[in-house]
Amino acid sequence: MERIEEKLKILADAAKYDVSCSSSGSKRKNNGSIGDASFSGICHSYTEDGRCVSLLKILLTNHCIYDCAFCVSRKSNDVRRAAFTVQEVVDLTMNFYRRNYIEGLFLSSGIFKNADYTMERLLRIVKKLRTEERYNGYIHLKTIPGASGELIQDAGLYVDRMSINLEIPTEEGLKMVAPEKDHASVRKPLAFVQNQISNFKSESKLIKHKPLFVPAGQSTQMVVGATPESDLEILKVADDFYQNYKLKRVYYSGYIPISSDNNLLPAIGTRPPLIRENRLYQADWLMRFYDFKVDEIVHESKHQLDLEIDPKLAWALRHPELFPIDINTANFRTIIRIPGIGRQSAMKIIKARQFGRLHEYQLRKMGIAYNRAQYFITCADSIINIGHTSMDWVRAQILQQSKASQKYLPQQQLSLFV
Numbered sequence: 001m002e003r004i005e006e007k008l009k010i011l012a013d014a015a016k017y018d019v020s021c022s023s024s025g026s027k028r029k030n031n032g033s034i035g036d037a038s039f040s041g042i043c044h045s046y047t048e049d050g051r052c053v054s055l056l057k058i059l060l061t062n063h064c065i066y067d068c069a070f071c072v073s074r075k076s077n078d079v080r081r082a083a084f085t086v087q088e089v090v091d092l093t094m095n096f097y098r099r100n101y102i103e104g105l106f107l108s109s110g111i112f113k114n115a116d117y118t119m120e121r122l123l124r125i126v127k128k129l130r131t132e133e134r135y136n137g138y139i140h141l142k143t144i145p146g147a148s149g150e151l152i153q154d155a156g157l158y159v160d161r162m163s164i165n166l167e168i169p170t171e172e173g174l175k176m177v178a179p180e181k182d183h184a185s186v187r188k189p190l191a192f193v194q195n196q197i198s199n200f201k202s203e204s205k206l207i208k209h210k211p212l213f214v215p216a217g218q219s220t221q222m223v224v225g226a227t228p229e230s231d232l233e234i235l236k237v238a239d240d241f242y243q244n245y246k247l248k249r250v251y252y253s254g255y256i257p258i259s260s261d262n263n264l265l266p267a268i269g270t271r272p273p274l275i276r277e278n279r280l281y282q283a284d285w286l287m288r289f290y291d292f293k294v295d296e297i298v299h300e301s302k303h304q305l306d307l308e309i310d311p312k313l314a315w316a317l318r319h320p321e322l323f324p325i326d327i328n329t330a331n332f333r334t335i336i337r338i339p340g341i342g343r344q345s346a347m348k349i350i351k352a353r354q355f356g357r358l359h360e361y362q363l364r365k366m367g368i369a370y371n372r373a374q375y376f377i378t379c380a381d382s383i384i385n386i387g388h389t390s391m392d393w394v395r396a397q398i399l400q401q402s403k404a405s406q407k408y409l410p411q412q413q414l415s416l417f418v
Helices: 002-017 086-098 115-131 149-156 171-177 184-204 231-245 274-289 311-318 343-355 360-365 391-406
Strands: 044-046 056-059 104-108 138-142 161-163 218-224 249-254
Touching: 002 056, 002 086, 056 086, 086 115, 104 115, 115 138, 115 149, 149 161, 149 184, 184 218, 184 231, 218 231, 218 274, 231 249, 231 274, 249 274, 274 311, 311 391
Parallel strands: 056 104, 104 138, 138 161, 161 218, 218 249
Antiparallel strands: none
């Protein structure tokens, strides 16, 4: 037992650099087996910095044949190595699941020997869980770039989500820090899985009991800040993957310096670009749910996202000619582009104005961020301003409000045991 705990300590710690803590997107229902997968919110576990995730998130092994400079598991790094057996991962998953410690499994791996050798073991784990243990919970499997299509296809029958890390956003950046890798070995399996998902969906319309194949779709992850790609380049790559491979998510992981051996990478002690990571997620959200195009968020004359304000507010401030918007007549697509108004609030506005023109107090009750939205809208009782409001003044006002609201927040993580 001590041997397993030691492996778990090493391989769970190595897996923390894989970012995929989000809703599962899977609706696998309990059919008499053990457990089921919730459509949302199953990826929780407690990490060292106090965040809550409840997903068994481990590597099969942290041995690796590659020497990627940004990766803690690179073969030249002097760290403790370990590898689970297939049965050990199965037993851990079932034991934790039965004790209600976890609600799903996130399984990734370094590469030992070669891609197929590692992928074959990952396949045996997920197949054993489904067919022998009758485990019906959520499984997110990181597939191995370069693995054969047959192994990937078999694995897709047993997992909810698959993903392959793109690692560095551009091919040029990847060659700088991982010359043995290329993007083609990521694009090829993503295209293969997407093609299989489409085929299975088409056949399911004709065959009543067609098995599921990666029902929660695919995702990928990019490391941000390790190499000098701009936000424009990163978002263009993400958009390309959304369009061509129909990904469910692209994850952006701010690079955490782990080595000072490579002068191309930020040195140990450099703070991870957490604000930039957050802005990229906000921009990604705008692309997926608010119909924004990449060149509306960042463009050739402005390659980087504004770190002081969110991308939707930044876009609105660059386009004063589009505002103010009359909240009582604008369509849904126009309303969701107003800073401070999300999709749910926009829908409430559309429904509520069937009963009369909306006033300020009604908008406030709907839960919109009125302190922000007020500069971009008019409603039934809006005061008519003479002339155009300066967007520089609006930006200053919003930033001032934001700083005032953060004034009373603690500047450091509070201790639980004081």
